[in-house]
Amino acid sequence: MRKGAVTYRLIVFLVALLFGVGFSIPTLFQTDKGSKITLGLDLQGGLHMLLGIESEAAIASQMKNIASNIKFFTDDENILIDSLRMSEERVSFELLDPDESKNIEKMLKKIEGIVVSNDGQIYQIKLTEEERKRVIEYAINQAVETIRNRLDQFGLAEPSVARQGAENILVELPGIKSAQEEQRARELIAKAAHLQLMAVDEGRKDQAYKMSDKEAASYGDVIYKDARNEEHRHLLQAIPILDGSMLTDARVAFDQMNQPVINFTLNSQGAKIFGDFTGKNVGNHLAIVLDEKVYSAPVIKERIGGGSGQISGGFSIQEAHDVAIALRSGALLAPIKLLEKRTIGPSLGADSIKASLVALISGFIAVVSFMIIYYGLAGIIANIALIVNILIIIAAMALFGATLTLPGMAGIVLTIGMAVDANVIINERIRELLRIGASVRKSVDQGYQNALSAIIDANITTLIAAIALYAYGTGPVKGFAVTMSIGILASMITAILGTHGIYNFLMSRIEKNPNTSLWFGIKRG
Amino acid sequence: MQIFSKDKTYGFMKLSPVTLAISIILLLGSFTLMFTKGLNYGIDFSGGTLIQVQYAKPIALDTIREAISKSELFKDATVTHFGSSEEVVIRFLSSTASLEANLESSITQTLKDTGSFEIRRVDMVGPKVGDELRIKGLTALLISIGAILIYIAYRFEWRFAVSSVLALTHDIIIVIGAIILFNIDVNLDILAALLTILGYSLNDTIIIFDRVRESTHEAKEYNLNEVIDYSVSRTLSRTTLTSLTTLFVVATLFFFGGEIIKGFSFTLLVGIIIGTYSSIFIASPLLSRFGFNIRTYREKEIAKQKRRLEKEKLRAQFEKGIV
Numbered sequence: 001m002r003k004g005a006v007t008y009r010l011i012v013f014l015v016a017l018l019f020g021v022g023f024s025i026p027t028l029f030q031t032d033k034g035s036k037i038t039l040g041l042d043l044q045g046g047l048h049m050l051l052g053i054e055s056e057a058a059i060a061s062q063m064k065n066i067a068s069n070i071k072f073f074t075d076d077e078n079i080l081i082d083s084l085r086m087s088e089e090r091v092s093f094e095l096l097d098p099d100e101s102k103n104i105e106k107m108l109k110k111i112e113g114i115v116v117s118n119d120g121q122i123y124q125i126k127l128t129e130e131e132r133k134r135v136i137e138y139a140i141n142q143a144v145e146t147i148r149n150r151l152d153q154f155g156l157a158e159p160s161v162a163r164q165g166a167e168n169i170l171v172e173l174p175g176i177k178s179a180q181e182e183q184r185a186r187e188l189i190a191k192a193a194h195l196q197l198m199a200v201d202e203g204r205k206d207q208a209y210k211m212s213d214k215e216a217a218s219y220g221d222v223i224y225k226d227a228r229n230e231e232h233r234h235l236l237q238a239i240p241i242l243d244g245s246m247l248t249d250a251r252v253a254f255d256q257m258n259q260p261v262i263n264f265t266l267n268s269q270g271a272k273i274f275g276d277f278t279g280k281n282v283g284n285h286l287a288i289v290l291d292e293k294v295y296s297a298p299v300i301k302e303r304i305g306g307g308s309g310q311i312s313g314g315f316s317i318q319e320a321h322d323v324a325i326a327l328r329s330g331a332l333l334a335p336i337k338l339l340e341k342r343t344i345g346p347s348l349g350a351d352s353i354k355a356s357l358v359a360l361i362s363g364f365i366a367v368v369s370f371m372i373i374y375y376g377l378a379g380i381i382a383n384i385a386l387i388v389n390i391l392i393i394i395a396a397m398a399l400f401g402a403t404l405t406l407p408g409m410a411g412i413v414l415t416i417g418m419a420v421d422a423n424v425i426i427n428e429r430i431r432e433l434l435r436i437g438a439s440v441r442k443s444v445d446q447g448y449q450n451a452l453s454a455i456i457d458a459n460i461t462t463l464i465a466a467i468a469l470y471a472y473g474t475g476p477v478k479g480f481a482v483t484m485s486i487g488i489l490a491s492m493i494t495a496i497l498g499t500h501g502i503y504n505f506l507m508s509r510i511e512k513n514p515n516t517s518l519w520f521g522i523k524r525g
Numbered sequence: 526m527q528i529f530s531k532d533k534t535y536g537f538m539k540l541s542p543v544t545l546a547i548s549i550i551l552l553l554g555s556f557t558l559m560f561t562k563g564l565n566y567g568i569d570f571s572g573g574t575l576i577q578v579q580y581a582k583p584i585a586l587d588t589i590r591e592a593i594s595k596s597e598l599f600k601d602a603t604v605t606h607f608g609s610s611e612e613v614v615i616r617f618l619s620s621t622a623s624l625e626a627n628l629e630s631s632i633t634q635t636l637k638d639t640g641s642f643e644i645r646r647v648d649m650v651g652p653k654v655g656d657e658l659r660i661k662g663l664t665a666l667l668i669s670i671g672a673i674l675i676y677i678a679y680r681f682e683w684r685f686a687v688s689s690v691l692a693l694t695h696d697i698i699i700v701i702g703a704i705i706l707f708n709i710d711v712n713l714d715i716l717a718a719l720l721t722i723l724g725y726s727l728n729d730t731i732i733i734f735d736r737v738r739e740s741t742h743e744a745k746e747y748n749l750n751e752v753i754d755y756s757v758s759r760t761l762s763r764t765t766l767t768s769l770t771t772l773f774v775v776a777t778l779f780f781f782g783g784e785i786i787k788g789f790s791f792t793l794l795v796g797i798i799i800g801t802y803s804s805i806f807i808a809s810p811l812l813s814r815f816g817f818n819i820r821t822y823r824e825k826e827i828a829k830q831k832r833r834l835e836k837e838k839l840r841a842q843f844e845k846g847i848v
Contacts, residue, residue, distance in 0.1 A: 190623075421771075458735075461676060
C-alpha cells in the first residue's frame with residue numbers, strides 16, 4: 001500500500017493540534033501547573049465594581065497642600081503673614097512685611113503649575129488648567145495603586161484593580177464569599193485614611209460648641225467631631241501640621257489596657273516638622289485626626305523626636321487592622337464614588353456553569369451527529385477539525401490569561417455551530433464536482449479552491465463585527481468577542497488547512513476504494 | 526444524504542415581490558413597536574438596581590410587593606418571577622453612589638418576614654454609566670456596519686455592499702421588534718447578540734453573493750434573475766445546513782442555558798431565522814432592484830483585467846530596458 005502524502009497543511013494542522021491539546025490540558029484537568037482559563041465573576045461568583053473619584057476633592061486637597069507648604073515656609077523663615085485662606089478655587093494670604101516679598105515670591109516660583117497674582121500685600125494663588133488635569137489624573141492613578149495595595153493586604157484571592165477609560169477604576173473581587181466580607185472590602189476601599197496632625201486653636205477652643213462651620217472658617221479653623229463621642233467637638237486650625245503622606249508605617253499594637261491601637265512612624269521630613277512643632281508648642285494640645293474625626297487631642301508635654309505616634313480610639317481588632325492597612329497603603333487623594341456594582345452569589349455562578357455546559361454538550365452532540373449522518377466520513381473529518389478548534393479556543397484563552405464569562409461560553413457554543421460552516425461549504429463544492437463526474441482527487445482540490453473566497457470573505461466580515469464588539473464592548477461583551485474571534489481564526493487553520501491536509505493524506509486510500517457514498521455521502525455522477 | 530435536488534434551480538426571484546412585501550410589513554410592525562411601546566432598557570443602559578432573590582419555597586409576588594412597599598429604598602420597584610416561582614427579581618431605578626451603603630443588609634431587613642431566602646445577585650448601575658454604555662453600544666453597531674460596507678464594496682461592488690447592509694439593517698430592525706414584542710430587557714448581552722446576528726446574517730449573504738459573483742463570470746446569458754436563482758439554489762443546501770446546525774446549538778442554549786442567558790439566546794434564535802430568510806429572499810432581490818447589470822459588470826471587470834495586463838507588460842518592458 002502506498003503511503004499517504006504528508007503535506008504542509010497536515011503539518012500545520014498537527015502543530016495546531018499539539019498546541020491545542022498541550023495548552024488546554026491545565027484547564028481541562030485543572031492541573032496545578034500551567035496557565036488556566038479563569039472563570040469570570042458571573043460564573044464563579046464575586047464582586048465587580050466600577051468606581052470613580054470625586055475630582056473636585058482632589059483639587060481641594062492639592063490647594064491644601066499648597067497652603068500647608070506656605071505655612072511651613074513662612075513659619076520656618078519667620079515671615080509674618082495673615083489670613084491664610086484656601087478654597088477649591090484659590091489660596092490667598094496677606095504678607096505683613098513688604099520687605100519679604102522677594103523672599104516669598106522666590107518660594108512661590110518653586111511650586112509648579114500655579115498662577116500667582118498679587119494686589120499689594122494680598123497674594124492669590126490659582127492652579128493652571130494643565131495642573132488641574134494633572135492633579136485629577138494623578139489622583140486616579142494614585143487611587144488605583146492605593147486600592148490595589150489595600151486589597152492585596154486584605155487577604156482575598158486574586159483581587160484585580162485596573163483603570164478603565166479616562167476616569168474610572170474597575171475592581172473585581174472573585175474571592176468574596178459572604179455579604180459581610182463584601183461590606184468590609186467596600187468599606188476598606190472607601191476609607192480615605194487621611195491622617196492629619198492638627199493644632200488645637202487654643203485661643204478659641206472654648207467656643208467650639210457655639211461656633212458655626214462658617215464662623216470657624218473665618219478664623220482659619222475647622223470643627224471636627226470626636227471619634228468616640230459624636231457630641232464632642234474640637235476647634236482646630238484648618239491647615240494641618242502634617243498629614244499621612246509623610247507616614248512610612250502603621251501597625252496594630254495593644255496599649256496598657258490591652259486595647260488595640262495603631263502605631264505609626266513618620267519619614268524624616270515628617271519627623272522634623274513634628275519635632276519642631278512639638279518643641280515650640282509644649283503645653284498646647286495636638287489633635288490626631290483620621291478622616292475628619294478626632295481620635296485624641298493630648299497635651300504636648302515635651303518635644304517629640306523620632307517621628308512616631310499612636311492612634312487610640314476604641315477600635316475593634318478588625319477595625320484597627322483595616323485602618324492600619326489603609327494608612328500603610330496611603331490616603332486617597334479624593335473620595336471614591338460607586339458607579340456600578342455587581343454581586344453574584346457563588347450558587348448562581350455554579351448554576352450558570354451547569355446550564356451552559358449542558359447547552360455546550362448537547363449542541364456539540366447534535367452538530368457532530370448531524371455532520372456524520374449528512375456527509376459520512378467527510379463529516380467525521382469536519383468533526384475532527386471542530387474538536388481541534390474548540391481545543392485551540394481553550395488553549396489560546398488559557399495562554400492569554402483570558403477570562404471565561406457566561407457570554408464567552410455562549411460564544412463558544414455559537415462557534416460550534418458556525419465552525420462547521422466552512423466544511424459544509426467545502427463539502428458542498430466537492431459534491432458538486434463529484435456529481436458532474438470529476439475524479440475524487442480533482443473534486444477535492446478544486447472544491448477547496450472554489451470554496452475559499454466565500455469562506456475568507458465571510459470570516460473577515462464576522463471578524464470585523466467581533467473587533468467592533470471588542471473595541472466598544474465592556475466586560476462580558478468583550479469576553480464574547482474574544483472567544484468568537486479566536487474561534488474564527490482557529491477555524492481557518494482547522495477547517496480549511498486541517499481537513500484538506502487530512503484528505504491529502506488519505507487520498508491514495510480514497511482513490512483505491514472510491515466509494516463516494518461512504519466518503520462524501522453521495523454517489524459520483 | 527442530501528436535502529435539495531442536485532441540479533434543480535428554484536424560482537426565488539419570482540417570489541421576491543411577495544417576500545419584499547412581507548418584509549415591509551414586518552419592518553413597519555417593528556417601527557410601530559419602537560415608537561409606541563419602545564425598547565425596554567435593562568439596568569445596564571437605564572441605570573438602577575436589580576436584586577435576584579431565591580426562596581426555598583415558591584413565593585407569591587404580592588407577598589414581596591407588600592413587604593417592600595413600606596421601604597423608601599424600593600420606591601417604584603417592579604417585581605417579577607425569574608425562571609421559576611422560587612426565584613424573584615426586584616428592579617428599581619434608583620442607585621447609590623456610596624461605597625459603604627449596605628444594600629444587602631437593607632434588603633435582608635426588608636424581606637425578612639417573607640420566608641427563607643438567599644440573595645443571589647445584586648446589580649447596581651449608576652445613571653452616567655448607563656448612558657455611556659448605550660452610546661458605546663450604538664457606536665459599536667454603527668462602526669461595524671460601516672466597516673463591513675467598505676469591505677464588501679472593495680471585495681465585490683457597491684451594489685453588493687448596499688444590498689447586504691440593507692438586508693442586515695432589515696434583520697436588526699425586525700429582531701428589535703421581536704425583542705420589544707416579547708418584553709425582553711435590553712442589556713449588554715442583547716447588544717452582543719445583535720452584533721452576532723449582524724456577523725451571522727452577513728456570513729449567509731456573502732456566501733450567496735460570492736456565488737452570484739462567480740456565476741456572473743460564467744453565465745452564458747445576461748439575465749441577472751436567472752443567475753441569482755441559480756446561485757441561491759446552488760448554495761441552498763449549505764445555507765440550510767449551517768442554519769440548522771447553528772439553530773440547534775442556539776436552541777439548546779435557549780432551552781437549557783438557564784434563565785440569565787434566555788434573552789440573549791432568544792435574540793439569537795430570532796436573528797438566525799430572520800438572517801437566513803433575508804439572505805435568500807431579501808439581499809439578492811435588492812441586488813437586482815439596484816440595477817446590477819451583468820453586462821456592465823463584466824465589461825468593467827474585463828477593462829480592469831486589461832489595465833492590469835497592460836501595466837504588467839509595461840513593467841516587464843521597463844525591466845528589460847526597452848522603454
